[in-house]
Amino acid sequence: xxxxxxxxxxxxxxxxxxxxxxxxxxxxxxxxxxxxxxxxxxxxxxxxxxxxxxxxxxxxxxxxxxxxxxxxxxxxxxxxxxxxxxxxxxxxxxxxxxxxxxxxxxxxxxxxxxxxxxxxxxxxxxxxxxxxxxxxxxxxxxxxxxxxxxxxxxxxxxxxxxxxxxxxxxxxxxxxxxxxxxxxxxxxxxxxxxxxxxxxxxxxxxxxxxxxxxxxxxxxxxxxxxxxxxxxxxxxxxxxxxxxxxxxxxxxxxxxxxxxxxxxxxxxxxxxxxxxxxxxxxxxxxxxxxxxxxxxxxxxxxxxxxxxxxxxxxxxxxxxxxxxxxxxxxxxxxxxxx
Amino acid sequence: xxxxxxxxxxxxxxxxxxxxxxxxxxxxxxxxxxxxxxxxxxxxxxxxxxxxxxxxxxxxxxxxxxxxxxxxxxxxxxxxxxxxxxxxxxxxxxxxxxxxxxxxxxxxxxxxxxxxxxxxxxxxxxxxxxxxxxxxxxxxxxxxxxxxxxxxxxxxxxxxxxxxxxxxxxxxxxxxxxxxxxxxxxxxxxxxxxxxxxxxxxxxxxxxxxxxxxxxxxxxxxxxxxxxxxxxxxxxxxxxxxxxxxxxxxxxxxxxxxxxxxxxxxxxxxxxxxxxxxxxxxxxxxxxxxxxxxxxxxxxxxxxxxxxxxxxxxxxxxxxxx
Numbered sequence: 010x011x012x013x014x015x016x017x018x019x020x021x022x023x024x025x026x027x028x029x030x031x032x033x034x035x036x037x038x039x040x041x042x043x044x045x046x047x048x049x050x051x052x053x054x055x056x057x058x059x060x061x062x063x064x065x066x067x068x069x070x071x072x073x074x075x076x077x078x079x080x081x082x083x084x085x086x087x088x089x090x091x092x093x094x095x096x097x098x099x100x101x102x103x104x105x106x107x108x109x110x111x112x113x114x115x116x117x118x119x120x121x122x123x124x125x126x127x128x129x130x131x132x133x134x135x136x137x138x139x140x141x142x143x144x145x146x147x148x149x150x151x152x153x154x155x156x157x158x159x160x161x162x163x164x165x166x167x168x169x170x171x172x173x174x175x176x177x178x179x180x181x182x183x184x185x186x187x188x189x190x191x192x193x194x195x196x197x198x199x200x201x202x203x204x205x206x207x208x209x210x211x212x213x214x215x216x217x218x219x220x221x222x223x224x225x226x227x228x229x230x231x232x233x234x235x236x237x238x239x240x241x242x243x244x245x246x247x248x249x250x251x252x253x254x255x256x257x258x259x260x261x262x263x264x265x266x267x268x269x270x271x272x273x274x275x276x277x278x279x280x281x282x283x284x285x286x287x288x289x290x291x292x293x294x295x296x297x298x299x300x301x302x303x304x305x306x307x308x309x310x311x312x313x314x315x316x317x318x319x320x321x322x323x324x325x326x327x328x329x330x331x332x333x334x335x336x337x338x339x340x341x342x343x344x345x346x347x
Numbered sequence: 348x349x350x351x352x353x354x355x356x357x358x359x360x361x362x363x364x365x366x367x368x369x370x371x372x373x374x375x376x377x378x379x380x381x382x383x384x385x386x387x388x389x390x391x392x393x394x395x396x397x398x399x400x401x402x403x404x405x406x407x408x409x410x411x412x413x414x415x416x417x418x419x420x421x422x423x424x425x426x427x428x429x430x431x432x433x434x435x436x437x438x439x440x441x442x443x444x445x446x447x448x449x450x451x452x453x454x455x456x457x458x459x460x461x462x463x464x465x466x467x468x469x470x471x472x473x474x475x476x477x478x479x480x481x482x483x484x485x486x487x488x489x490x491x492x493x494x495x496x497x498x499x500x501x502x503x504x505x506x507x508x509x510x511x512x513x514x515x516x517x518x519x520x521x522x523x524x525x526x527x528x529x530x531x532x533x534x535x536x537x538x539x540x541x542x543x544x545x546x547x548x549x550x551x552x553x554x555x556x557x558x559x560x561x562x563x564x565x566x567x568x569x570x571x572x573x574x575x576x577x578x579x580x581x582x583x584x585x586x587x588x589x590x591x592x593x594x595x596x597x598x599x600x601x602x603x604x605x606x607x608x609x610x611x612x613x614x615x616x617x618x619x620x621x622x623x624x625x626x627x628x629x630x631x632x633x634x635x636x637x638x639x640x641x642x643x644x645x646x647x648x649x650x651x652x653x654x655x656x657x658x659x660x661x662x663x664x665x666x667x668x669x
Binding site: 057060185212213214215219220221224225226228229230232233253257258272273274 | 383386388389392395396491492493495506507508582585586587588590592593594595633634637638640642643644
């Protein structure tokens with residue numbers, strides 16, 4: 010689910026300090042004489058520690074840079090499962106009087122009251138990344154996210170074509186209750202079903218949320234299912250865990266393996282042919298479009314209720330195309346460390 | 348209270364109980380249709396999956412025998428794995444990585460020990476605090492991103508299929524077994540082991556007997572920290588990256604292994620052999636659940652009850668023998 014490595018951003022304190030400086034400088038500049046008042050747009054991710062959110066941050070900063078009259082305030086809960094902290098955060102932002110909020114809700118239900126509160130206080134909310142169980146257009150302005158079902162379908166179609174319509178395909182599921190990955194798995198299963206001679210092997214096993222748990226799950230699964238022709242995993246950690254398991258069995262590259270999201274190691278594996286494909290989303294685009302949509306709404310322009318930021322299939326053949334390469338290894342440093 | 352205090356027959360039963368329950372589990376699972384055979388590869392996998400929990404659980408047994416607990420071990424494993432990865436990424440050799448891993452683990456243990464003895468904090472609270480602290484430190488030094496580093500041959504220690512194959516299981520598993528035997532001897536014959544047992548049985552009495560309780564406790568946490576360091580290094584070798592989010596909740600598996608193996612959270616009781624059997628038993632159940640095609644929730648419900656049954660049987664036996 011979370012993708013795209015930052016590369017050599019070691020000792021990321023530098024990144025944190027740099028981004029604080031960026032935010033800080035924005036604040037002082039807005040007080041500059043003769044300048045029109047800047048719009049303060051709060052961007053609230055699900056957590057602050059994943060690469061995926063760093064990409065969203067970079068995208069938001071890109072919008073800030075392009076639009077000129079905007080100040081992005083990036084603040085998220087430390088932990089990605091802390092719904093309560095995110096709710097408090099949104100409420101605090103409402104009371105601090107930002108102009109708009111771009112929110113990736115941790116929970117489709119738990120955040121609804123806070124979002125309604127913001128809208129009622131005249132602060133428009135744009136929802137990104139994950140859905141909110143509320144009415145688009147009234148409870149929030151717009152929903153900007155990946156079409157996860159389509160992402161899964163792309164993987165399913167590619168799998169069917171690579172296997173030339175016949176064989177057995179194993180699905181290692183990600184985690185119980187993870188909405189985005191369940192949609193991807195749903196799309197994958199749906200697309201694969203259009204190939205009558207492909208048998209889906211779905212033992213209903215879940216990888217858990219870290220690479221280590223995925224590795225253990227994948228190793229165990231492969232003891233009984235090492236005769237499959239294809240494998241699909243629906244997020245970054247399960248894809249990497251499966252890759253490690255395949256390597257230890259010397260099956261990497263032997264089985265047609267399609268994963269979801271990218272990081273440094275997965276991109277390398279794609280280049281080596283150990284992965285037949287990676288479905289990649291566009292988190293930077295999500296941050297970028299989220300902020301742009303909020304600003305457009307504030308300026309009275311009509312916005313679409315649902316915006317798809319797109320998913321693409323990266324393969325060994327197309328991975329060096331500029332468009333795909335940017336999704337695989339986005340230039341985050343340009344925005345986060347300036 | 349000590350497992351050596353009972354009658355010889357009871358003591359033997361105690362020692363054999365984990366092995367017997369493992370054997371029972373093997374038979375039970377074989378009896379379930381479609382009777383999946385237990386292949387050598389399955390055994391190799393189970394051994395590797397029990398390795399990290401088992402190694403850390405040896406140290407945890409030592410702590411629990413002295414009536415302590417360490418909730419921070421999962422976070423410490425993550426911190427160690429990141430530290431080792433950073434050393435290797437900076438061009439350090441395997442030796443440097445091993446030293447840094449063990450030192451990081453030992454420092455985590457030292458800090459736990461000092462908090463518990465110096466500030467007189469209950470171990471549960473002190474290590475609840477360091478659980479957050481070590482996790483945060485791991486995220487800090489890694490920049491919150493998994494640190495991918497060259498493994499320089501370390502992965503050979505943890506690969507399920509050993510090289511050469513006549514080793515049967517991964518060298519890391521043999522290392523765990525050797526450490527297990529070593530610590531059985533430490534517990535039984537060393538001053539530290541005997542003092543740990545004495546403190547766990549009755550701290551006040553131990554103090555009256557002239558045992559320097561604080562110093563012994565710090566030593567126990569440092570020794571356990573060294574084992575945590577090794578477990579963290581194994582975790583790095585398996586993932587080929589130092590992941591600051593790895594092993595969240597692993598402390599509960601580690602404590603469960605000790606408890607299944609006959610350790611008592613009120614101290615004075617615990618067995619290294621039992622602990623390792625507990626770790627293997629949990630890994631075995633997970634492996635069989637997958638092989639039998641059961642969904643995850645079945646496995647979780649079973650593993651949960653293994654802990655309950657193990658402790659209940661132990662209580663029942665203790666009640667009868669007293």
